[in-house]
Amino acid sequence: MPPSNFAAARSLYNRDSVLSASPARLLVMLYDRLLLDLARAETAQLGEDWPVASAQLLHAQEIVAELVGSLRPEVWDGGPGLLAVYNYVLNGMVQANVRRDVTKTRECITLLEPLRTAWHEAALKVSMHEAALRRDAVG
Numbered sequence: 001m002p003p004s005n006f007a008a009a010r011s012l013y014n015r016d017s018v019l020s021a022s023p024a025r026l027l028v029m030l031y032d033r034l035l036l037d038l039a040r041a042e043t044a045q046l047g048e049d050w051p052v053a054s055a056q057l058l059h060a061q062e063i064v065a066e067l068v069g070s071l072r073p074e075v076w077d078g079g080p081g082l083l084a085v086y087n088y089v090l091n092g093m094v095q096a097n098v099r100r101d102v103t104k105t106r107e108c109i110t111l112l113e114p115l116r117t118a119w120h121e122a123a124l125k126v127s128m129h130e131a132a133l134r135r136d137a138v139g
Contacts, residue, residue, distance in 0.1 A: 024123035031116040034063040038093075038109045045102040057097040057105070064090050085111060 041056035068086045073079030089108045096104035 022123075022127070024119075024126045028116075028119050028123045030063055030067060031112070031119055034060055034067075035109065035112060035116055037063065038105055038112070041096070042102055042105045042109065045096070045100060045105060050100060053100070053105075054097050057093050060108075061090060061093050064093070082115075085115070 037056045037060040041053045041060065044050070044053035044056060064086050068083065068090070071079060071083055071086070073083045089111055092104045092108045092111075095101060096108065
């Protein structure tokens with residue numbers, strides 16, 4: 001497959017993956033991309049590649065803004081705390097970008113990594129529960 005066809009096929013696959021994903025899977029995908037962006041930003045900052053670092057940090061900010069927009073803190077006890085973490089991290093990413101501060105980027109990674117792990121575990125439990133319900137319905 002020529003490179004341009006491969007890229008188009010990959011883009012279509014990625015789009016279809018997002019469109020067909022469950023809400024739990026979408027959340028996990030957002031966290032995975034968020035941490036990937038931050039890791040890339042950190043690497044770029046260490047290499048003093050400021051345009052790449054900035055682009056990665058801006059994309060990470062967009063993801064956190066999406067997470068903030070979809071969060072309903074009034075629905076569960078942990079909601080306000082999670083919103084506070086998101087707001088803190090958003091501010092940290094802005095500071096990391098404006099001040100070219102790799103320690104701020106690292107701090108954001110450190111704060112978000114346990115959340116990503118928790119969401120991965122929660123999504124796995126949800127999918128296992130849904131699979132058990134389907135098995136019970138068939139059997």
